[in-house]
Amino acid sequence: MFELTEDQIAIRDMARAFAREEIAPHALEWDEAHHFPIPTLKAAAALGMAGIYVRDDVGGSALSRLDATLIFEALAEGCPATSAYLSIHNMVAWMIDRFGAPEQRTRWLPKLCAMDIVASYCLTEPGSGSDAAALKTRAARDGDHYVLHGEKQFISGAGASDLYAVMARTGGEGPGGVSTILVEAGTPGLSFGANEKKMGWRVQPTRAVIFDGVRVPVENRIGAEGDGFKFAMAGLDGGRLNIAACSLGGAQAALDKALAYTAERKAFGKAINQFQALQFRLADMETELEVARTFLWRAASALDRSDPKATRLCAMAKRFVTDAGFEVANEALQLHGGYGYLADYGVEKIVRDLRVHQILEGTNEIMRVIIARGLVARGN
Ligand SMILES: Cc1cc2nc3c(=O)[nH]c(=O)nc-3n(C[C@H](O)[C@H](O)[C@H](O)COP(=O)(O)OP(=O)(O)OC[C@H]3O[C@@H](n4cnc5c(N)ncnc54)[C@H](O)[C@@H]3O)c2cc1C
Numbered sequence: 325m326f327e328l329t330e331d332q333i334a335i336r337d338m339a340r341a342f343a344r345e346e347i348a349p350h351a352l353e354w355d356e357a358h359h360f361p362i363p364t365l366k367a368a369a370a371l372g373m374a375g376i377y378v379r380d381d382v383g384g385s386a387l388s389r390l391d392a393t394l395i396f397e398a399l400a401e402g403c404p405a406t407s408a409y410l411s412i413h414n415m416v417a418w419m420i421d422r423f424g425a426p427e428q429r430t431r432w433l434p435k436l437c438a439m440d441i442v443a444s445y446c447l448t449e450p451g452s453g454s455d456a457a458a459l460k461t462r463a464a465r466d467g468d469h470y471v472l473h474g475e476k477q478f479i480s481g482a483g484a485s486d487l488y489a490v491m492a493r494t495g496g497e498g499p500g501g502v503s504t505i506l507v508e509a510g511t512p513g514l515s516f517g518a519n520e521k522k523m524g525w526r527v528q529p530t531r532a533v534i535f536d537g538v539r540v541p542v543e544n545r546i547g548a549e550g551d552g553f554k555f556a557m558a559g560l561d562g563g564r565l566n567i568a569a570c571s572l573g574g575a576q577a578a579l580d581k582a583l584a585y586t587a588e589r590k591a592f593g594k595a596i597n598q599f600q601a602l603q604f605r606l607a608d609m610e611t612e613l614e615v616a617r618t619f620l621w622r623a624a625s626a627l628d629r630s631d632p633k634a635t636r637l638c639a640m641a642k643r644f645v646t647d648a649g650f651e652v653a654n655e656a657l658q659l660h661g662g663y664g665y666l667a668d669y670g671v672e673k674i675v676r677d678l679r680v681h682q683i684l685e686g687t688n689e690i691m692r693v694i695i696a697r698g699l700v701a702r703g704n
Contacts, residue, residue: 339398347402375437383437400573524676571649
């Protein structure tokens with residue numbers, strides 16, 4: 325439980341080497357230019373990182389959720405936002421692998437695992453974020469097609485992705501009326517809003533996705549009508565682990581920068597890491613990340629075992645690790661003094677990128693709602 329196997333160490337080292345060579349040297353430039361690094365993502369796919377927990381008969385790597393957290397943490401040491409996008413793509417690939425029909429698996433997954441096509445996950449709408457089951461995008465049946473009308477908001481990768489996993493209403497109100505439907509880029513009636521101007525996550529586009537009479541064959545529906553909300557939530561259990569891992573990797577990189585900087589920077593005649601007040605802060609940062617990592621692995625292993633408590637543990641991990649990761653990154657910025665505020669030092673980008681992890685894939689307040697639900701039920 326607390327030691328990695330040789331295989332896991334090899335997986336982590338492979339992802340870490342990729343992050344060091346292919347991601348980290350470009351991350352600041354990509355952020356400044358708002359550049360979405362698709363060729364780099366494809367190179368990651370060639371190493372098995374685009375279908376991490378997809379079965380291997382369709383090109384997946386058939387690894388565990390714990391393995392995935394190691395990969396996303398390592399990639400995030402190079403750039404949290406690049407790593408996080410890959411996490412979303414993996415989430416969609418897994419939903420098709422887990423809930424799709426055999427023909428859907430063979431049609432989409434080899435291309436998704438190779439990243440010949442790139443995927444987006446479309447749940448949030450302008451009028452429904454936390455209350456996702458109130459979504460209004462409608463998919464009306466018309467013979468052997470659905471016709472989609474509505475709008476999704478804040479969709480990562482929108483406009484650049486080739487495939488959109490859309491949660492749309494095929495039935496009545498509430499979660500039981502939602503289905504998951506795959507929509508291909510280029511389908512008439514599908515359009516996108518402007519690329520949002522954001523605090524962080526600038527290496528990936530975020531746009532509204534607009535459906536104006538988009539006709540999609542019924543065979544693009546994943547699973548049964550009305551099961552889409554369950555699939556969306558199941559995808560998010562793993563997505564939350566991955567986002568937490570991205571926070572961990574970003575925060576670790578920020579701490580490493582702070583360690584190097586405080587060893588070098590002098591004040592009052594000595595290196596600032598000689599002040600015990602700073603040493604205590606560094607010690608607390610290291611402790612926070614070790615605790616976060618240990619718990620993240622526990623939650624990932626619960627999901628791997630299909631533990632009935634897995635959803636709650638994933639929510640706890642997402643809440644705790646993304647909060648701890650942001651605090652550590654922000655503290656690392658503080659330890660850089662004024663230089664931490666300058667883009668060239670790379671810490672402010674990490675802080676900006678990690679901030680949104682406390683908001684998306686369910687806000688950290690919604691994580692508390694999920695955790696408290698089980699607790700209150702226990703008290704009854
Ligand atoms: C950069 C970025 C990328 C994103 N990418 C995607 C994506 O790819 N796909 C996708 O589907 N979505 C995506 N999202 C959307 C994201 O998941 C939502 O923004 C998030 O779920 C919150 O929804 P909301 O913004 O509507 O906030 P709201 O739901 O309006 O919440 C506002 C505030 O109220 C709080 N709140 C709401 N309900 C409760 C409650 N019951 N108890 C306590 N507090 C509550 C929230 O925690 C929050 O603080 C992205 C968002 C961002 C910013």
